[in-house]
Amino acid sequence: MNLTARIRKQVSEQLSWDRLLPSEQPVYVSSLVYSFGVLTLSSLMVVIASGIVMAAKSPVWYQTSAVGEYFRSIHFWSVQAFFFFMTMHLVVQFFMGSWREGRAFTWVLGALSFGVAVITAFTGYLSRGDFFSQWNQVQSKDAFNGAGLDGFFNALNNGQIYGLHIAVLPTILIALVGWHLLAVRRMGVVPPYPVENNTDAKVGEES
Amino acid sequence: MKRTYPYPDAKRFPMKDFDMVKEGLLGLAVVTVLVLIVAAIAGAPYRPAITNQQVAVQNPVLIEQTALGDLAGTGTMATYGPPYNNGTGSTQSLAGFSPETWWGTPYPLNTAMDDVITPLSMLASASGNSQLTKALHTYQAAPAATQAKWNQNLSNALNKATAVGATVKLPAGNYGPVAYMMNLELQLARSGLLSGALTRETNQGVYRWDVQNNLLFLQGAALTNIAGARNMQGGQWGINHDEQAYPGPWWLTPYTFFYQVPPWNASDSGDQMAAYTAGALFMLLVIVPWVPGLNRLPRLLPLYKLIWRDWYRDENNKKKKKKLEPNAQ
Numbered sequence: 001m002n003l004t005a006r007i008r009k010q011v012s013e014q015l016s017w018d019r020l021l022p023s024e025q026p027v028y029v030s031s032l033v034y035s036f037g038v039l040t041l042s043s044l045m046v047v048i049a050s051g052i053v054m055a056a057k058s059p060v061w062y063q064t065s066a067v068g069e070y071f072r073s074i075h076f077w078s079v080q081a082f083f084f085f086m087t088m089h090l091v092v093q094f095f096m097g098s099w100r101e102g103r104a105f106t107w108v109l110g111a112l113s114f115g116v117a118v119i120t121a122f123t124g125y126l127s128r129g130d131f132f133s134q135w136n137q138v139q140s141k142d143a144f145n146g147a148g149l150d151g152f153f154n155a156l157n158n159g160q161i162y163g164l165h166i167a168v169l170p171t172i173l174i175a176l177v178g179w180h181l182l183a184v185r186r187m188g189v190v191p192p193y194p195v196e197n198n199t200d201a202k203v204g205e206e207s
Numbered sequence: 208m209k210r211t212y213p214y215p216d217a218k219r220f221p222m223k224d225f226d227m228v229k230e231g232l233l234g235l236a237v238v239t240v241l242v243l244i245v246a247a248i249a250g251a252p253y254r255p256a257i258t259n260q261q262v263a264v265q266n267p268v269l270i271e272q273t274a275l276g277d278l279a280g281t282g283t284m285a286t287y288g289p290p291y292n293n294g295t296g297s298t299q300s301l302a303g304f305s306p307e308t309w310w311g312t313p314y315p316l317n318t319a320m321d322d323v324i325t326p327l328s329m330l331a332s333a334s335g336n337s338q339l340t341k342a343l344h345t346y347q348a349a350p351a352a353t354q355a356k357w358n359q360n361l362s363n364a365l366n367k368a369t370a371v372g373a374t375v376k377l378p379a380g381n382y383g384p385v386a387y388m389m390n391l392e393l394q395l396a397r398s399g400l401l402s403g404a405l406t407r408e409t410n411q412g413v414y415r416w417d418v419q420n421n422l423l424f425l426q427g428a429a430l431t432n433i434a435g436a437r438n439m440q441g442g443q444w445g446i447n448h449d450e451q452a453y454p455g456p457w458w459l460t461p462y463t464f465f466y467q468v469p470p471w472n473a474s475d476s477g478d479q480m481a482a483y484t485a486g487a488l489f490m491l492l493v494i495v496p497w498v499p500g501l502n503r504l505p506r507l508l509p510l511y512k513l514i515w516r517d518w519y520r521d522e523n524n525k526k527k528k529k530k531l532e533p534n535a536q
Contacts, residue, residue: 025225028518038231042238063253072253073246076453081238083458096514097505099496111493118458125446125456131254135434136446138426146299146478147486148306150290154314156409156423159416191220192515193506195522 020185028192036089037184043082044177048170050075055166063129072128079121090114098190106183113176120173123165126155137161252450259405259421262429263396267370269428274392275365275385277318277424279358284318284423291316291423299476307479314409314419322424326404327388330395339391342384349383357383373397441466461488 050071054062062068090110099107126133126140141155154160263270276282286296289308292315299307324343331339346354361382368375375393377386395401405420434440438448447463449455465471465481474480495501505511512519 021227023225023227024222026220027223027521028220028515029223029225030517031514033514035230035234038234039238042231042235043242045235046239046242069250069253070246073249073251074242076251077245077249078238078242080454081242083456087458092514094495095505095508095510097502097511099502104496107496108493111489111495115489115493121456121458128253130252130256131430131433132252132439132450134256134422134425135430135439138422138430139434139441139445142297142299143478143482145290145297145307146476147482148309148479150307151310151313154290154417154419156314156419157417162416192518193511195519195526 014186015182019188020182022185022188026189026191029189033088033092034189036085036092040082040085040089041177041181043078043085046078047075047082048174050078051166051170059127059129059162075124079124082117083121086114086117096190097193100190101187103183103187103190106180106187109176109180109183113173113180116169116173116176120165120169123161123169126161127158127165249453252453254450257425257430257433258399259396259401259425260399262425263393263401266429267373267375267393267397268365268368270393270396271368271375271389272362272365273424273427273429274323274389275358275362276427277322278324278385278388279355279362280319281358281362282318283427284316287316290314292318299479301476301479301483316420316423321408321420322405323388323392325408326395326401327391329404330391330400336391338387342387342391345384346388353383357381357385361385361389442472461485 053071054068054075057068057071062072093107093110122140126137137155144150144153144155153164259270273282277285280286283296284291286292286294288294288296288298290310290313292312298305324347327339327343330336331343346357349357360380361377364377364380364382365375368377370376373394374390380386392401395404401424402421405424406415406418409417409419409421431440435443437450439445441463444460444463445466446459447455447457462481462485465484466477471477471481471484491498491501
């Protein structure tokens with residue numbers, strides 16, 4: 001079969017505008033907890049926007065100028081907001097059993113995004129350029145070394161840490177979050193547990 | 208007209224109008240405004256980085272003790288092991304499994320040469336200090352036993368020494384050239400040039416991306432004392448505590464927890480153990496959909512009833528209505 005035609009057919013079916021940007025939702029979508037996902041994404045956008053400005057102006061700027069300090073504060077608080085909403089999103093999705101009915105991979109992508117976000121934020125803490133960075137660089141070196149990651153990562157090499165923080169890890173994170181969003185839109189939000197039937201739908205089971 | 212359904216299972220449920228773009232824009236606006244306001248009011252945590260110069264001014268004895276430990280090979284970093292050198296002092300291993308050692312020494316550190324001899328040689332050359340050149344030559348030419356004797360004598364003396372102005376006051380003793388070398392190391396640190404000399408080494412002559420040797424010189428008592436006063440040491444929940452009252456990276460709590468309890472905090476390989484435990488727990492989170500018991504836990508807990516309370520209420524009402532309908536007929 002024509003590979004191009006096959007991909008086009010699958011994408012146009014599974015990622016149709018009706019799925020990507022639906023103007024309708026099932027009636028059970030009626031709770032504030034559904035906002036945690038969009039608030040996580042919104043926080044991430046503020047994190048990225050403030051981070052781009054900081055990267056463009058350099059670590060010296062965000063440590064020594066008043067405007068730089070304000071952008072560092074924006075970055076700091078948007079990261080706090082990002083993790084708060086992401087954690088709430090994760091907890092709520094767990095209690096909703098949101099991996100049901102063919103959505104297991106969506107869960108995996110979300111969990112991986114969480115893990116990559118934690119590492120990205122950690123390299124950010126090491127890039128602050130202050131005592132907190134110094135201290136956690138020398139502390140974390142023992143953890144990275146002990147875990148056997150010393151061949152790949154030197155926590156005392158600012159060039160490596162900064163490169164990972166502003167380029168490598170955000171690229172992976174954005175790719176994972178984007179994929180997670182597509183997966184959510186492709187399958188739609190998980191339905192409530194059945195009212196009477198006490199048996200769970202099996203993972204991966206299509207309705 | 209044939210009805211189209213946005214999702215595979217949407218046909219099972221009635222639909223309602225929903226403006227996703229509006230919700231997204233509203234979320235972005237709310238978060239942006241909140242963050243801008245909090246950032247303006249609260250600022251962000253920051254404590255200027257510690258330098259060797261500051262330590263040299265505030266605690267001259269500590270600089271000499273650190274440099275002497277590096278010269279004598281008794282300091283933590285001198286015997287650390289991979290990835291810095293061939294020691295075994297800080298090598299972690301779980302039942303013989305020690306991947307830390309697999310990579311050799313990709314970030315080489317010879318504390319005596321890198322932290323003391325080379326910086327002092329540079330100082331002697333730059334300042335034309337022939338006495339320092341001679342002291343370095345004397346030390347390097349001396350037998351190991353003599354070096355060890357000088358180092359030990361000075362180490363004992365430093366334990367009781369006090370700083371007088373810019374120098375450390377020592378009792379008379381047999382320190383060979385080491386006391387003079389340590390004094391010059393202290394003066395180099397006081398001038399602010401020691402950090403540059405140390406950082407220069409780990410960058411192999413190129414720009415200063417890598418601050419390894421400078422941080423490893425500071426990493427002992429100099430940084431530990433400051434961190435301890437701020438509850439930032441590993442056994443004090445470490446990185447969870449940021450400066451002042453600012454929230455730290457609280458999302459690392461499941462990881463830092465291990466450092467508070469045995470067996471993690473009691474083991475010489477606690478870092479390795481904590482890293483693998485955290486990794487295993489994270490993998491468990493990733494594979495929750497396939498973990499028997501865990502994947503059914505949400506069903507057993509009543510929280511989903513709260514989240515979808517409107518839906519379940521409507522469903523119950525429908526059922527009640529259905530029951531009543533036959534009676535009404």
